[in-house]
Amino acid sequence: GRLVANFISPLILLIKNKVLIAIIQSLGMIALLHYISQLPKITSDNIYKSPNLLTFIIITSLFWLYHPALGQAIFWITGSANYMWTNLIMCVYLLSLLKYYYKEKFSYALPFLALIAGCSNENATPIIMGFTFLLLVSNAFINKKIDFKLGITLILNIIGGAFLILSPGNQARLDRLEAWHGVNWRGMSFMDKLGRFNSNYWEYLKYPVMFLVFLYIIIYLLQPIKIFNKDKKISSLSISVIFALGSFTSDFMMFLSPQYPPRSMSGAFLFLLIAISFALYNIVSLSHKNI
Numbered sequence: 001g002r003l004v005a006n007f008i009s010p011l012i013l014l015i016k017n018k019v020l021i022a023i024i025q026s027l028g029m030i031a032l033l034h035y036i037s038q039l040p041k042i043t044s045d046n047i048y049k050s051p052n053l054l055t056f057i058i059i060t061s062l063f064w065l066y067h068p069a070l071g072q073a074i075f076w077i078t079g080s081a082n083y084m085w086t087n088l089i090m091c092v093y094l095l096s097l098l099k100y101y102y103k104e105k106f107s108y109a110l111p112f113l114a115l116i117a118g119c120s121n122e123n124a125t126p127i128i129m130g131f132t133f134l135l136l137v138s139n140a141f142i143n144k145k146i147d148f149k150l151g152i153t154l155i156l157n158i159i160g161g162a163f164l165i166l167s168p169g170n171q172a173r174l175d176r177l178e179a180w181h182g183v184n185w186r187g188m189s190f191m192d193k194l195g196r197f198n199s200n201y202w203e204y205l206k207y208p209v210m211f212l213v214f215l216y217i218i219i220y221l222l223q224p225i226k227i228f229n230k231d232k233k234i235s236s237l238s239i240s241v242i243f244a245l246g247s248f249t250s251d252f253m254m255f256l257s258p259q260y261p262p263r264s265m266s267g268a269f270l271f272l273l274i275a276i277s278f279a280l281y282n283i284v285s286l287s288h289k290n291i
Contacts, residue, residue, distance in 0.1 A: 002082060002086075002119070002121075002164065002169070003119055003163065003164075004085075004086055004089065004116050004119050004120060005081045005082040005085070005086055005120075005121075006081075008081040008085045008086075009077060009078045009080075009081035009082075012024065012025075012077055012081065013077060021077070025074070025075075025077075025080060025084075028080070028084055028085055028088055029074060029084060031088055032084060032087055032088045032091060033056060033059055033060050033063060034056065035088065035091035035092060035094075035095055036059050036091060036270070036273050036274055036277050037052055037055040037056040037059050037277055038052065038095065039091065039094060039095060039098065039274060039277060039278070040055070040236055040239075040277055040278045040280075040281030040282070041281070042095065042098040042099050042102055042103065043098065043102050043229075043235075043236040043239065043278075043281075044236065044281075044285065054280065054284055055277050055280045055281055055284070058276070058280060059273055059276065059277055059280075062208050062211070062273060062276065063273065065207075066204065066205060066207055066208050066269075067266075067269060068200075068204040068205070068262040068263065068265040068266065068269060069261070069262040069263035069265070069266070072261075072262070072263040073263045073266045079263055082121070082263075083121070083263060083266035083267075084266075086120035086121050086124070087120075087121075087124075087266060087267070087270045089113065089116055089117055089120060090117045090120055090124060090128055090270070091270075091274075092113060093110075093113040093114060093116075093117035093128070094117075094128075094131075094274075096109060096110045097110065097114075097131075097132065097135065097153065100149065100150070101135045101138075101139065101150075101233065102233060106149055110149075110153060111152060111153060111156055114132070114152075114153045114154075114156040114157050114160070115156040115157075115159060115160045116160060117157065117160065118156065118157040118158065118159065118160020118161040118163075118164070119160035119161065119163055119164045120160075120164070121164075121266075121267050122164065122165060122257075123250045123251075123253045123254055123257075123264065123267050123268070124250055124267030124270070124271075125157075125160070125161040125164060125165070126161070126249075126250075126253065127246040127249060127250050127267070127271060128157060129154070129157045129158060129161055130246070131242065131243075131246065132150070132153055132154045132157050133154055134234075134242065135150060135234070136150040136151060136153075136154055138233065138234055141232070142231075142232050142233065174186070174258070177258045177259060178258065183258060193255055193256060194255050197252075197254070197255035197260075198260070199251055199252070199254065199260065200260075200262065200265070201248070201251040201265065201268065204262065204265060204269075205265070205268070205269060205272060208269075208272055208276065209272065211276065212240075212244060212272065212275055212276050212279060215276065215279040215280065215283060216240075216279060218283055219237060219282055219283060219286075222283070222286055223286055225237065226238075236278050236281060236282050237278070237279070237282050239278050240274075240275045240276075240277075240278035240279045240282065241275070242275075243271045243272070243274040243275040243278065244271070244272065244275035246271040246275075247268045247269070247270075247271035247272040247275060248268070250267045250268040250271055251265065251268040
């Protein structure tokens with residue numbers, strides 16, 4: 001079902017030059033950190049260079065210090081295809097999506113990005129679909145009609161997600177995990193699965209979470225809390241909170257899986273970094289206004 005990841009990993013492995021592979025992997029990681037830092041810029045008409053630079057430095061530091069499985073999700077080629085490269089695709093998709101929502105600049109790449117972002121990762125795809133749906137509802141509330149392009153984008157998200165989750169490959173992987181762990185996962189009740197769930201989210205990500213809470217406290221002390229902008233669109237602070245909740249939800253959804261290796265926390269970590277990026281941009285942009 002992981003069509004995108006299964007296309008990327010053999011493509012990279014076809015390259016025999018290890019130096020070239022290292023360069024490609026490094027560029028992919030830099031691009032991922034760049035897009036995480038650039039996303040908040042789309043929500044504002046103001047152009048500040050320093051918030052982008054400061055955000056990039058902080059996001060990069062947090063990424064290196066607190067990634068739950070840096071080796072498996074970044075340095076391992078197959079792991080990077082499943083997590084780093086799919087996370088990069090999701091960020092590029094979010095950038096195009098937000099550009100259309102806030103600036104009404106439609107990219108013809110958006111439908112394709114919606115499809116492959118939906119086919120990225122099992123515990124990240126529902127968050128991406130939920131965010132797209134939220135923007136669709138917000139836009140419909142503002143304009144009193146459903147935006148056709150956002151509607152198609154959501155449908156393509158859902159198609160990609162359905163292909164990922166309902167594919168025979170996913171079922172075969174579950175068969176292997178059931179045999180490996182010696183459990184009848186399909187026959188287990190909802191409450192039994194919930195009871196077996198053991199998340200290490202706080203163990204791995206407590207410091208980024210505390211940093212985000214610290215940023216929220218600063219924002220609360222410096223300015224009135226705004227859920228919507230003057231044009232009734234979702235504020236950058238609200239976007240931050242949405243992705244923070246998305247991070248927790250992405251982690252919690254793993255109770256539906258018979259195993260939860262640290263590398264599977266990559267999606268939750270990505271959404272947490274996006275939440276921090278939006279909060280940082282909110283604070284630094286506010287300081288520019290007060291100078």
